[in-house]
Amino acid sequence: MDDTIVALSTPYGESGIGVIRLSGPTSISLAQKVFKGKRDLREVPSHRAVFGHIINPVTDEPIDECLLLIMRAPHSYTGEDTVEFYVHGSPVLEELLIKFLIELGARLALPGEFTKRAFLNGKLDLSRAEAIIDIIQARSEIGLRSSYVQLQGRLSKEIKPIMERLKDLIAEIEAGIDFPEEVDLSYESIEARISDIVEKLNNLLKGAYFTRLYRKGLSCPIVGRPNVGKSSLLNILLGEERAIVTPIPGTTRDTITESITIDGIPVTLIDTAGIRDTQDLVESIGVNRTVSSIESADIVIWVIDAGEPLKEEDFEIERLTRDKKRIVALNKIDLSNRVLYIDDIKDYGPTVEISCRTGEGIDRLKLKIKELLGSLPSPDFVIPINTRHEALIRRCLDRLSIAMEGIRSRLPIDIIAGEVWESYNILGEITGETASIDIVEEIFSRFCVGK
Structure with missing residues (x-):
């Protein structure tokens, strides 16, 4: 991500205000070329708004008044240097400013690319990134509340401890394979630990129905x-x-x-x-x-x-x-x-x-x-599980079920370890830790340009 992207972040059309977002390593220097205020933008502290004018970078002619906000890395939405221009909501003006910035070296952002950069820079995990598009597309106040709960990382806080327990179990199984004399590991103890994880995952699935109801x-x-x-x-x-x-x-x-x-x-x-x-x-x-x-x-x-x-x-x-x-x-x-x-x-x-x-x-x-x-619980008390999360949890449960069958059949421990590893990787797709680039691209393609 060594390039700088730009896009209109507000809906296209005439409005009271339009917001053009710029993110990447050259954001501030590019903004300096199309903005004229009382201060050099390179000296403006992070999260400080300054007033000035949008100028034609070729003729130096002012074309609009503007409020500009600088957010320096890593303390920005994307984790990169970010600049936002708050201009009058004229489509002609917005298109002209974006045209100037592209001619100076920026690239037009792809759908969801700002949030994708936030994910890739560790500002939020994949489940929280998904919550943003759900907030934008919320059809009701209760659906909005459910998506906000997800944005706060409620699902991630449930999934990550389960993944840690799976990882610990894998480590012990592999240690038992390599050092059987030193590690006391039985089929019964593995089964008990997997059963506990299965119970927690089934409890999480209870939120899927209500999440679907709140949002869809x-x-x-x-x-x-x-x-x-x-x-x-x-x-x-x-x-x-x-x-x-x-x-x-x-x-x-x-x-x-x-x-x-x-x-x-x-x-x-x-x-x-x-x-x-x-x-x-x-x-x-x-x-x-x-x-x-x-x-x-x-x-x-x-x-x-x-x-x-x-x-x-x-x-x-x-x-x-x-x-x-x-x-x-x-x-x-x-x-x-x-x-x-x-x-x-x-x-x-x-x-x-x-x-x-x-x-x-x-x-x-x-x-x-x-x-x-019937009586519906408040979204504040429901773990938000969307359709993708539900499918992944069910796949994880299927793998753990295969592992349990292997334990009861006394299959070799390394085969059981393989199923546990697979269940760990499946859960990691929820938070993005083990998600493939294709999955990441597909999720962010649902976003609008400018978010």
């Missing part, structure tokens, strides 16, 4: 046969006319996805095509997508028309959603000629009467969703 939220398709009020329910939950509503069955032919927040949890509502036998090619594709959305759902809202008796399509939906957390919404209760009541459908699970026309029962429906969620 619930997937909640609204299903039912055609014309029972699914699109109307989506609109009333959103508080806007998002889906087209007509009395013609089959109006919704594709899934429509929108998000709301219920009790702090993001809920992705999916308006689906009505389930029925159809010869229409487009509608049949929509029905297939409805079935797929049910399969991946966390909670299903099954809408039934109170103005008609249950039909064959309703029974098919009951079968498709039987193994899911399900709320039955009996819609159109405002009809004078209704034929269905709660007692008629109470065997199908939690039920609520609603009217999408009058709004009656909608608050009760939201309460039913909260009840199905």
Whole structure:
């Protein structure tokens, strides 16, 4: 990392302020060539802001007022000399300043490259780096809090002691192989220590469900046969006319996805095509997508028309959603000629009467969703485990399970040591200690340019 990188760190477009970030060994000297203030930047202490003007390095002509912040290595985000320009948020100005700096020798940063340099310079480990993109992409306050807990190194503090215990066990096993007369090592003692590590890893996995819930939220398709009020329910939950509503069955032919927040949890509502036998090619594709959305759902809202008796399509939906957390919404209760009541459908699970026309029962429906969620712990008390971490922990557990089987089968100790070594390396991918360059590159490629 002997080059200097530059990028816009604020969103592109007109705004009150724009921040251009420069990081690398020549940051301060490059900044000196495009900035004119009362002091030589080489003499400005670290973490000190100075006022001045952005200048054209060729003509020396000022083009904007600017506040400039210097952060000297290693006390910066990246661990390198870093300069940030705070200019008026003009895209023309921002592009011009970046152009000047590139012509002077800087390079345009790749996505996530500032945070990647922070990782490579030991300013934060890989799990903490991942938390930054999760903070940027947070969909709710509770998701933001969960990501912040990860940024503070909560997961790393749990993983690193486990890795140390694995390393100590490997050292003792190898010492037992080399010096069997001096090291008292039995299969039983190895098994006991691995069992303790397995227990700790399984406890960590408990945080995976809640982390996914806090950050990604619930997937909640609204299903039912055609014309029972699914699109109307989506609109009333959103508080806007998002889906087209007509009395013609089959109006919704594709899934429509929108998000709301219920009790702090993001809920992705999916308006689906009505389930029925159809010869229409487009509608049949929509029905297939409805079935797929049910399969991946966390909670299903099954809408039934109170103005008609249950039909064959309703029974098919009951079968498709039987193994899911399900709320039955009996819609159109405002009809004078209704034929269905709660007692008629109470065997199908939690039920609520609603009217999408009058709004009656909608608050009760939201309460039913909260009840199905159950009592959620605060993110402050949950070890944040994202999808990548969960997969790695499960791989580690698989390796330790193989080691345990080897112990019970009294396989040679060196074979068991190999499995323990592999489990150690897998856990190291969480913090980045043993992660390959391909893994590191893939993670940072998800970031935006300028972070």
